[in-house]
Every structure is written in C-alpha cells, then in structure tokens.
Amino acid sequence: MTLRPYFISSVRLAAFGMLLVLPKLALAHAILTTSTPAPGGTIASGHQTLVFNYNSRIDHKRSRLTLTGPGGKPVILTVTPASATNALDAEADLVPGSYTLRWQALALDGHITRGDVPFTVVEK
Numbered sequence: 001m002t003l004r005p006y007f008i009s010s011v012r013l014a015a016f017g018m019l020l021v022l023p024k025l026a027l028a029h030a031i032l033t034t035s036t037p038a039p040g041g042t043i044a045s046g047h048q049t050l051v052f053n054y055n056s057r058i059d060h061k062r063s064r065l066t067l068t069g070p071g072g073k074p075v076i077l078t079v080t081p082a083s084a085t086n087a088l089d090a091e092a093d094l095v096p097g098s099y100t101l102r103w104q105a106l107a108l109d110g111h112i113t114r115g116d117v118p119f120t121v122v123e124k
C-alpha cells in the first residue's frame with residue numbers, strides 16, 4: 001500500500017478545480033467603477049440624475065439604490081429602466097446636505113454586491 005498515488009490524484013483534482021473556479025472569478029460580481037456623484041464628491045442641489053457604472057451587466061429590476069439624506073430617512077429610488085446595461089441610473093430631487101447612496105447590484109452571474117457612496121449636495 002502506498003499513499004503516493006492518492007496524493008498525486010488529489011493535487012490533480014485541486015488543479016482541475018482551480019481551472020473551473022478561476023474563470024468564474026474573472027467574470028465575477030458587479031464592482032462599481034465610476035459614479036455621478038463620485039464617492040466623497042459634491043453635486044449641485046435640485047433635480048439630478050445619479051449614475052452608477054459597473055464592470056459588468058446588471059439586473060436592473062433586482063438591483064436597488066437607497067438614498068439617505070439630511071432628513072435621515074432612507075428612500076428607495078426608482079432605477080431608470082433605460083439605464084445602460086452596466087449601470088444603475090436614478091432621478092432625485094436633492095436639497096443641500098450630506099447624503100449616502102447605498103447600492104445593491106445583482107450581476108448576471110447571480111452574485112449580489114453592495115456599497116456606499118457618500119456625497120455632499122451644495123446649493124446650486
């Protein structure tokens with residue numbers, strides 16, 4: 001009896017597993033690439049189109065944008081149906097103050113990612 005053949009086969013199995021996993025990682029979840037406003041950025045008050053761009057296609061209907069402003073009450077924004085395939089857009093009427101936009105994006109690989117974009121609204 002020897003352990004060696006078993007050891008080799010498990011190494012091969014692990015290598016084969018990596019080949020299966022790596023392409024999925026390469027196509028992975030939605031990562032925010034750019035946004036308007038940018039994280040930590042500033043935007044003018046009034047009616048604005050907020051735009052969040054990702055590195056992959058997004059399921060618009062099952063993604064969510066939640067805006068918390070100076071009033072402190074989170075508001076779920078309506079994602080514009082005509083948003084680009086890799087973006088979430090929403091319209092918002094903004095008064096001056098500090099805001100946080102919490103995004104939750106469902107990528108077409110089935111993975112959900114989340115993040116916060118804090119920004120400041122200044123008088124136009």
Ligand SMILES: [Cu+2]
Binds near residue numbers: 107
């Ligand atoms: Cu993924």
